[in-house]
Amino acid sequence: MGYGENRGDYWRARYKIARGKYGTVLDANGKAVRFKTQRQAEKAAAVAEENVAKEAAQPVTVPEPERMTFGEYASGWYEEQDLAASTMQNYRRHIEEHLLPEFENAIVDEITRADIEAWERKERGRGYAESSIKTWRATLHLLLADSVEEGLRDANPATRRRGRGKRAGRSRRRGPEKVVTDALGALLIAERSALLSGRDDEFVANVQIYYTGNRWGEVVGLETEFVRRGSIRVEHQLYELDSGELHRCPPKDDSYRTIDTPPFLDGLLFGQIARTSPKPCPCHGLTYLYSGHGAANGATSRPGAKLADVARLAGVSTGTVSNVLNHPNRVTEQTRVKVAKAIAELGFVRGGGAGERAPHWRRNGFAQWLFQPAATGWYPKKAPEEAHPVPVLAEPFPGIPARGRGASGRATACWQPIAKGLTPHGNRHGHKVTLDELKTPKVLVDERMGHIDGSVSARYSHVTQTMRDELMEGLTRVWESALDLRRQMCPTSPVAVLDRLLTGRPA
Incomplete structure (x- = not known):
């Protein structure tokens, strides 16, 4: 008996084709029709069942089953989704970067469990994290589940069977425990x-x-x-x-x-x-x-020494440093010497940190060049430089980062790690x-x-x-x-x- 299936913000009409097998009412383009009410969906399902019954009463030539490739189905499936921009972006990345390279030309109803397990082994061999592979398989499962509902195949081969397969080594596939600090x-x-x-x-x-x-x-x-x-x-x-x-x-x-x-x-x-x-x-x-810490052009590379760094090392205000640079007659000789020494030690370049700030932080810029060096004491690898300790001037505590050309030579210490992996x-x-x-x-x-x-x-x-x-x-x-x-x-x-x-x- 036909029925209306609740899909959240719309209803689909489902009708019986044969024993244990149901179809979905489709439009002229082969897409599932979205009904506003359950009653509308039930009426459409009833009409579809009548048509199935009439066709069954007449001898007809059974057509060949539809042979749609995974690439064709995935493209249409993605266009039908209406989700948050972040979710759509993630689905697109999963499909284009990890699923299509393996399954694009495969016929949807010919993809087997063995094919999926072989794909997982390949992804593992490429060095991807187990948690990432699990996420991509979940997207594949969602696609194939919808293909089952649309009658393109009978079962979902991406479904994991409980209690089957090797149990040894399961702990090795767990993601690492999240690093925390006090x-x-x-x-x-x-x-x-x-x-x-x-x-x-x-x-x-x-x-x-x-x-x-x-x-x-x-x-x-x-x-x-x-x-x-x-x-x-x-x-x-x-x-x-x-x-x-x-x-x-x-x-x-x-x-x-x-x-x-x-x-x-x-x-x-x-x-x-x-x-x-x-x-x-x-x-x-x-x-x-909050605003970004980098330049407005979006550059997220490690910034050079700033006016504030010079002021901190010299033990004066930023206004005093500015006076030393622009109006030296307004400060004492002793202050000029202190500021000049700090400028030399930090490798400060006048105008190097100038410019309008970016309106917002960028995740990579913040995590890679601020948070990670602060937590680990190391700058990450960035060609042509390898990962290396953050060079600092030991005084005042906990040390002022030395930046610019020759920073390592001017440094007197480096930071110890606080929480690696945080x-x-x-x-x-x-x-x-x-x-x-x-x-x-x-x-x-x-x-x-x-x-x-x-x-x-x-x-x-x-x-x-x-x-x-x-x-x-x-x-x-x-x-x-x-x-x-x-x-x-x-x-x-x-x-x-x-x-x-x-x-x-x-x-």
């Missing part, structure tokens, strides 16, 4: 990131991720109007597409939420606004809390670990992280003000403990915002 490690990485960028913005952003659990796109897309006393509101994210465009879209899985913020984080966030006076960006016309997203995991250590109720953890618990018990759990207050007190204790440990290493910092925090702590 509150002191996060603080040190934030400090180093600010030293590498030459500004305080990266310090504030790293602290925000660790103490709120924000995703990277949510931090980049945080507008100043959603920064409030005691909370930040997650309404959008900026997702970087392959084209380089930063797409403003809802947060992942529609995880709109309000995240409570402790007073110390409020001070950092509102201090960021007061210090930088953010202006509307040219791409969206909106005012975001990524910006790892600080989101670190926030979850901190919540667990503070014994935070699961219902409040899910609210902060943007997760949904569909269990029955979750329906009877609710967040109370007492829970929120206890969590804010706990996060404040964690933060102050990290500050005290950092102060034991050195009571000052070349990062201005951290220096004020350290000097304001009781001895």
Whole structure:
């Protein structure tokens, strides 16, 4: 008997062709007709079943089954999808880069389980991560599942059979455990990131991720109007597409939420606004809390020494450095000597760091040239240079990065690793670990992280003000403990915002 099949925002008409086999009502182009109501779909299915019955009553020549290649089907399938830009981009990448090279000319109903397993072995042999191969197979499974529903084949060969095959070696195919760090490690990485960028913005952003659990796109897309006393509101994210465009879209899985913020984080966030006076960006016309650290032309290579670096090393303000360069008669000889020495040690080139800033961070630029060197103490490989330690001038602690030509020769030390393998997203995991250590109720953890618990018990759990207050007190204790440990290493910092925090702590 025909029926209407709910497909989310539309209905498909399904009708019986033979015992255990159903077809879908198609339009003139061979695409499934999308009905607005269940009733419309049921009527169309009933008509289709009548036509099948009439044809069955008359002797006809059975036509050859449709022979469509996987490439043809995948192309039509992709055009029918209406999903988020990030999801469409990922599907296209999976199909074009990993599925079509193997299956493009294969007939859809002739692809076998053995073919898919052989493809997996090839991908593994090319050095791809097991988690990536699993993701690509999931896309292949989705395509072939839809082809089954459209009657192009009888079963889905990409379905994994439970309890079959070798069990040995399964642990080797697991992805590596996510690297996390503690509150002191996060603080040190934030400090180093600010030293590498030459500004305080990266310090504030790293602290925000660790103490709120924000995703990277949510931090980049945080507008100043959603920064409030005691909370930040997650309404959008900026997702970087392959084209380089930063797409403003809802947060992942529609995880709109309000995240409570402790007073110390409020001070950092509102201090960021007061210090930088953010202006509307040219791409969206909106005012975001953070801007990019690189040049507006999109270059993400390691930046050279900046005016702020010289000021930090010389122990003066950036205005004083500017006077030394432009109005030397306004400063004393002693100050000129200090600034000149700092310029020589850092390899500062006048005008080298000038130019309009990019409106937003780029994921690779931030992760590769700021976060990774801060966490590991090493710059990544970039032809023609191999990976190498970050050269720094040992004083003041924790060391000022030496940049420009001959930086390694001028350096007196290098940074030790804090957390090898840590990524910006790892600080989101670190926030979850901190919540667990503070014994935070699961219902409040899910609210902060943007997760949904569909269990029955979750329906009877609710967040109370007492829970929120206890969590804010706990996060404040964690933060102050990290500050005290950092102060034991050195009571000052070349990062201005951290220096004020350290000097304001009781001895």
